[in-house]
Amino acid sequence: MTNPISVGITVNGEDHYFAEAPTVAELLAQLGLPEKGIAIAVDGAVFPRGRWSEPVGKGWQIEILTAVQGG
Numbered sequence: 043m044t045n046p047i048s049v050g051i052t053v054n055g056e057d058h059y060f061a062e063a064p065t066v067a068e069l070l071a072q073l074g075l076p077e078k079g080i081a082i083a084v085d086g087a088v089f090p091r092g093r094w095s096e097p098v099g100k101g102w103q104i105e106i107l108t109a110v111q112g113g
Contacts, residue, residue: 051102063097070094070106079109 049063053073066089070077082089083105098104 049098049100051098051100051104053104054106063099065097066094069098069104073106075106081107081109083107 049060051058051060051069053069064072066082067077070080077094082094085103089104
């Protein structure tokens, strides 16, 4: 019997598993996060908004950073 979980990623230090790889935008929606006011890094490198329609890759280490207002 095969394991139904095919894609495992880490988001902000927490492991998440999916049967199919979501796009970055779908991942944000599933996590209840907005698409505005955030930045995403994958494996330590900035992941540009223009690539958010791409599916996440197996084993990615994703950091989602929110903008904070203040001084």
